[in-house]
Amino acid sequence: MPGLEDLYREIILDHYKNPRNEGTFPTPPAIKAEGHNPLCGDELTVYLILEDDVIKDIRITGQGCSISRSSASLMSVAVKGKTLAQVDRLLKIFKSMMSISTNANGEPEAVEPEEYSERELGELVALQGVVKFPVRIKCATLSWNTLIQALEDRAS
Amino acid sequence: MERMNTPTATSKPLNVSEIRKDFPIFTRHDGRPLYFLDSAASSQKPLSVLQAMDDYYSTTHANVHRGVYQLAEHATELYEGARFKIGRFVGAPNPSREILFTKNATESINLLSTSLTRGPLHRGDVVVLTEMEHHANLVPWLIAKEQFGIEIRYIRIDDNGYLILDEIDKILEDAKVLSVTLTSNVLGTLNPVAKLARLAHKNGAIVIGDGAQYVPHIATDVNELGLDFLAFTGHKMLGPTGIGVLWGKADLLEDLPPFLGGGDMITDVRLDGFTPNELPWKFEAGTPPIAEAIGLGAAVDYLENLGMDRVREHEVALLSYAFEKLESNFGKDITIHGPRNISDRSGVISFDFNNIHPHDISQILDQSGVCVRAGHHCAKPLMRHLGIAATARASFHIYNESADVDALIDALAKAQAFFG
Numbered sequence: 001m002p003g004l005e006d007l008y009r010e011i012i013l014d015h016y017k018n019p020r021n022e023g024t025f026p027t028p029p030a031i032k033a034e035g036h037n038p039l040c041g042d043e044l045t046v047y048l049i050l051e052d053d054v055i056k057d058i059r060i061t062g063q064g065c066s067i068s069r070s071s072a073s074l075m076s077v078a079v080k081g082k083t084l085a086q087v088d089r090l091l092k093i094f095k096s097m098m099s100i101s102t103n104a105n106g107e108p109e110a111v112e113p114e115e116y117s118e119r120e121l122g123e124l125v126a127l128q129g130v131v132k133f134p135v136r137i138k139c140a141t142l143s144w145n146t147l148i149q150a151l152e153d154r155a156s
Numbered sequence: 157m158e159r160m161n162t163p164t165a166t167s168k169p170l171n172v173s174e175i176r177k178d179f180p181i182f183t184r185h186d187g188r189p190l191y192f193l194d195s196a197a198s199s200q201k202p203l204s205v206l207q208a209m210d211d212y213y214s215t216t217h218a219n220v221h222r223g224v225y226q227l228a229e230h231a232t233e234l235y236e237g238a239r240f241k242i243g244r245f246v247g248a249p250n251p252s253r254e255i256l257f258t259k260n261a262t263e264s265i266n267l268l269s270t271s272l273t274r275g276p277l278h279r280g281d282v283v284v285l286t287e288m289e290h291h292a293n294l295v296p297w298l299i300a301k302e303q304f305g306i307e308i309r310y311i312r313i314d315d316n317g318y319l320i321l322d323e324i325d326k327i328l329e330d331a332k333v334l335s336v337t338l339t340s341n342v343l344g345t346l347n348p349v350a351k352l353a354r355l356a357h358k359n360g361a362i363v364i365g366d367g368a369q370y371v372p373h374i375a376t377d378v379n380e381l382g383l384d385f386l387a388f389t390g391h392k393m394l395g396p397t398g399i400g401v402l403w404g405k406a407d408l409l410e411d412l413p414p415f416l417g418g419g420d421m422i423t424d425v426r427l428d429g430f431t432p433n434e435l436p437w438k439f440e441a442g443t444p445p446i447a448e449a450i451g452l453g454a455a456v457d458y459l460e461n462l463g464m465d466r467v468r469e470h471e472v473a474l475l476s477y478a479f480e481k482l483e484s485n486f487g488k489d490i491t492i493h494g495p496r497n498i499s500d501r502s503g504v505i506s507f508d509f510n511n512i513h514p515h516d517i518s519q520i521l522d523q524s525g526v527c528v529r530a531g532h533h534c535a536k537p538l539m540r541h542l543g544i545a546a547t548a549r550a551s552f553h554i555y556n557e558s559a560d561v562d563a564l565i566d567a568l569a570k571a572q573a574f575f576g
Contacts, residue, residue, distance in 0.1 A: 016575075
């Protein structure tokens with residue numbers, strides 16, 4: 001059985017206790033999307049300020065377990081200031097790390113493992129241990145899926 | 157129910173270490189300790205239940221109510237024998253006609269909401285529920301509201317987890333149905349069902365009890381409770397999954413149209429219509445869960461052999477011990493939902509701990525082999541009332557002992573150290 005230290009890495013606990021980029025932005029100019037995990041009642045809202053194709057700023061509010069909250073905080077740091085292409089790349093490698101992806105209908109499907117370096121992942125690597133706890137993968141991916149939602153809503 | 161709340165303290169306590177030997181899961185587990193505190197979700201099964209089903213499949217299996225050969229007759233006897241036993245267990249005056257087998261308590265309530273709206277209920281009729289119901293006693297009525305146009309009124313709850321009865325006469329006025337849980341699966345509140353039933357009957361309403369969390373733990377008598385219908389499920393009372401029960405007064409069941417249609421629920425079928433079967437088979441379409449009914453019968457034997465009053469005393473003692481330990485160890489860091497008075501509670505303890513998310517609590521407890529439920533417990537309206545998204549919940553059955561509570565306390569202390 002995997003140990004707790006695999007799941008609750010120090011970085012995770014730090015982001016859980018001191019979430020970065022917490023809060024809201026007025027919409028507009030921000031765009032927002034709400035995500036929730038009906039299994040555990042976790043919910044969060046992602047606010048994005050986009051300039052051209054750059055995520056100029058991001059804020060997140062919500063409630064949830066340590067994994068979903070810290071993953072949201074880590075994500076906000078990882079995507080802030082990045083171009084949409086860079087975000088897309090991060091998303092791909094994050095999902096690859098989580099060993100799951102979703103198809104157009106939002107259903108999970110296996111992903112081709114994406115080649116990536118730990119350097120590319122940065123602090124997100126702290127979430128690596130979550131895959132050993134399959135029930136919690138959804139907690140870690142909630143914020144990323146909500147981010148996708150916000151970007152897709154804007155595109156349409 | 158008032159009677160069950162004050163068990164006499166004179167009977168011999170359960171011998172839990174002997175009881176645990178009857179449950180293979182406690183000896184066959186993967187070597188790690190198992191502190192199973194999630195019986196409110198589903199209980200473990202004693203060997204006698206597993207063996208009853210195994211024996212049936214090995215020696216007696218044939219379809220019931222059909223063959224004229226001896227094997228089929230024996231299978232039918234076992235199935236109907238289980239029905240009788242289970243009916244007696246809840247005080248059914250006429251078990252062989254009034255006990256219907258379903259899939260679970262959820263299906264039992266769906267049977268009622270469906271057949272009542274097909275039959276005696278009219279558009280605009282009032283069904284009264286409470287704010288603390290499990291989704292199983294909410295969603296069937298919400299479907300009936302959406303599809304058929306019933307009106308739903310709710311009995312609210314106060315800050316201590318009790319039903320607010322100040323305006324009960326107004327709420328029940330002209331109501332056709334009162335459907336209420338005997339005890340909350342989240343708060344543990346034992347509701348004053350006998351009193352509510354009297355008031356509802358004065359208004360001409362029929363009274364449905366959701367006994368899913370009650371029948372497995374507290375001696376149940378449908379007459380004392382004043383019920384017209386009682387829904388409960390097998391797998392929470394040491395029985396298998398896939399078997400639920402609906403008890404109903406025979407005259408009321410007679411007047412209800414069928415629920416599911418198919419084989420066994422008819423006496424005649426023509427191309428232009430059908431004649432329903434007698435009770436109880438009128439409500440049992442298709443091949444029923446025969447082995448599961450027999451397994452549930454064996455579970456009832458097991459519980460009766462222990463004595464339901466002793467079962468209740470055991471759980472009250474565990475509840476008292478857990479309350480005392482949780483509060484002396486964690487004080488203000490823990491908030492236990494529901495009534496303070498142990499005698500007003502069934503054996504579930506839902507709590508908030510240090511603002512640590514219930515999923516994190518459950519995860520850390522799992523490392524120590526402590527199984528608790530984390531989530532909304534299929535009671536989202538109640539969660540909203542409490543202003544929370546989820547709770548952690550520990551729940552007891554006959555095989556739990558103070559060591560389970562001690563393990564819970566130790567594991568919670570670990571969680572506190574981790575997240576504190």
